[in-house]
Amino acid sequence: EPTSSVTSSTNMVLLVKKVKGNAVKEVKVGQMPGKIESFAVETGTTVATLLEMANLTVDGFEIKIDGKTAGVTATVTASTNMVLLVKRVKGNN
Secondary structure: OOOOOOOOOOOOOOOOOOOOOOOOEEEEEEEEEEEEEEEEEEEOOOHHHHHHHHOOOOOOOEEEOOOOOEEOOOOOOOOOOOOEEEOOOOOOO
């Protein structure tokens, strides 16, 4: 087993299941208006799973991944930073 020490520059320690090909990604998830939380998930995790982890529901909201409209079947990629639920307002894009 690898050994490491926590130092003054250590930001995060994660225990993750070994899955060939997947990487762990920190993604911010929230609802506007509301709070935003960070979650550590594997790339390939669906937005539906991420929202469930954050205890959020889509009803009445539009999903935005890094500012672009998406659906619950979209997945976390290596470049995903933020998933937001934004109130649906006629005329907003």
